[in-house]
Amino acid sequence: MARFASSLSRRTLCARPGFLGLGFLVAVSVAGLAARESWVAEALVNFRWQLGLGGLVASILLATGGRFVFAAVALAISSAHLGPAAMLYVGRPSPPAGAVSVRVASLNLNYENRASDRLRAWLRGDRFDLVAFLEVGSFWKSEIESLRADFPNEVIAPFDDSKDPSCCGLALLSRLPLEGVRIHSGDWGIRPVIECAAKVGSEALHVVVAHPNRLGDAERTRSHNDTLRWLGEGIVWTDRSILLGDLNATLYSPEFGDLLERSRLRDSRQGFGRLPTFDFDRYVDGMWLDLDHILVGRSVVVADRAVGPAVGSDHLPVTATLCVAPSSSTPK
Numbered sequence: 001m002a003r004f005a006s007s008l009s010r011r012t013l014c015a016r017p018g019f020l021g022l023g024f025l026v027a028v029s030v031a032g033l034a035a036r037e038s039w040v041a042e043a044l045v046n047f048r049w050q051l052g053l054g055g056l057v058a059s060i061l062l063a064t065g066g067r068f069v070f071a072a073v074a075l076a077i078s079s080a081h082l083g084p085a086a087m088l089y090v091g092r093p094s095p096p097a098g099a100v101s102v103r104v105a106s107l108n109l110n111y112e113n114r115a116s117d118r119l120r121a122w123l124r125g126d127r128f129d130l131v132a133f134l135e136v137g138s139f140w141k142s143e144i145e146s147l148r149a150d151f152p153n154e155v156i157a158p159f160d161d162s163k164d165p166s167c168c169g170l171a172l173l174s175r176l177p178l179e180g181v182r183i184h185s186g187d188w189g190i191r192p193v194i195e196c197a198a199k200v201g202s203e204a205l206h207v208v209v210a211h212p213n214r215l216g217d218a219e220r221t222r223s224h225n226d227t228l229r230w231l232g233e234g235i236v237w238t239d240r241s242i243l244l245g246d247l248n249a250t251l252y253s254p255e256f257g258d259l260l261e262r263s264r265l266r267d268s269r270q271g272f273g274r275l276p277t278f279d280f281d282r283y284v285d286g287m288w289l290d291l292d293h294i295l296v297g298r299s300v301v302v303a304d305r306a307v308g309p310a311v312g313s314d315h316l317p318v319t320a321t322l323c324v325a326p327s328s329s330t331p332k
Contacts, residue, residue: 015065021058022074025051029077035254039221046215046250046289049274052081084251085274085290092271095301099323100201102176105308106132106244106292108211108278108315109140115312116143122311123150126319129175130198132244134211136169144171151175157183157192157209170194170209170245179204184234191227195235203324206241206297214248224248228255232262239299240324241265246278246292246315265295268320272305277316292318299325 028051034041055078062071095101105128109119123131131151133144141156148154151173158169169192172178176198184193194209212227213220228249235241243265249256251267260267269275269290276288292315296302301323308317 011065013065014061015067018058018061018065018067018074019070021054022062022070025055025058025074025077029081039215039218042221042225042253042255043215045252045254047280047287048081048252049085049250050287052078054078055081088251088267088269088271088275089273090271093301095303095323096325098326099301100203100326101303101321101323102129102198102200102205103127103319103321104130104132104242104244104294105317105319106134106209106246106294107308107311107317108134108246108292108313109136110313110315111135111137111140113312113314114139118311119143120147122309122317123147126308128173128319129200130207130244131173132194132209133171133173134209134246136171141169141171144173147173153178155181155183155194155196157185157194170211172196172207172209172244174198176200176205191223193227193231193235200324203240203327205300205322205324206238208235208241208243208245210243210245210247212245212248225255228259229262232259235263237263237265237297239297241297242300242322243293243295248291250290260295263295265297268294268296268302268305268322270302272302275305275307275318277307277318278314291315294318294320296322301325 028044031041032045035045055074059071059074059078062074133140136144136156153174155172155178156169172194179197179199181196184195191211191213196207197204198207210227210231213223215221215224247256274290276290277292278289280287280289302320303323304321306319308319310316
């Protein structure tokens with residue numbers, strides 16, 4: 001009898017936190033359905049990976065407590081949250097014969113960061129052909145200009161908003177010749193966007209650099225979403241396009257999904273995994289989000305995709321080796 005009571009007590013101790021976890025899982029999942037109507041809900045959906053992991057814990061606790069039906073419900077909801085990111089770990093592409101490779105990177109420098117020595121050490125450790133920098137304020141502008149010996153071609157799009165000092169400029173550094181450079185200066189009321197063509201052998205790689213505003217209130221969210229929508233509709237994307245930047249959105253954002261659909265670009269992480277770059281440690285340390293992206297067109301095959309080392313910023317760099325298919329092998 002005592003053994004039965006002890007077993008029942010242990011099951012109850014497991015089931016109670018499991019029910020609390022399931023309740024939280026359901027509540028946040030339902031709230032996320034309003035992501036297109038509410039900036040709070042849109043922010044929440046970016047944490048679906050973490051929510052799914054928490055739901056797995058709740059499922060285990062409920063199963064341990066003998067609440068198998070509720071455990072199955074928690075497992076099903078968790079799987080729905082984890083599924084999109086889990087699919088990034090399968091389906092790694094193979095570079096086509098005759099493709100020309102180009103090494104690219106993107107990094108949100110953080111306008112308050114001053115660790116230029118760490119940045120230079122990272123750049124010396126790898127030979128990038130194209131590097132996009134975000135949050136380029138006056139300090140980083142002068143530092144970037146001093147890198148011309150290694151990157152003879154550069155584009156800097158300054159932007160300063162006294163209301164929000166994080167609204168700094170963009171920069172694109174290149175060892176490759178750049179042509180047709182355009183800086184879309186915010187005619188639609190949002191941040192600038194760099195657009196150009198980089199010559200890769202006999203091919204031209206269409207390059208776009210962007211940094212939409214962050215979520216956080218209705219005004220910033222509107223600016224963020226307007227930028228993503230403009231990128232999808234205002235840029236003429238091709239099979240040899242790449243988009244570099246901190247998009248302030250994870251793959252769970254509905255606006256990010258719309259961008260992929262409108263542009264017909266692909267997530268370069270496919271086959272390489274989730275690869276988060278930003279630790280949202282404002283409330284809980286370890287809440288890593290995949291905000292920094294490299295998106296590619298159909299004729300750009302990703303041979304390697306990774307996250308770089310810490311260089312003093314609150315973001316990690318994203319890197320990729322891209323293979324540009326020759327014109328004769330363009331997918332139909």
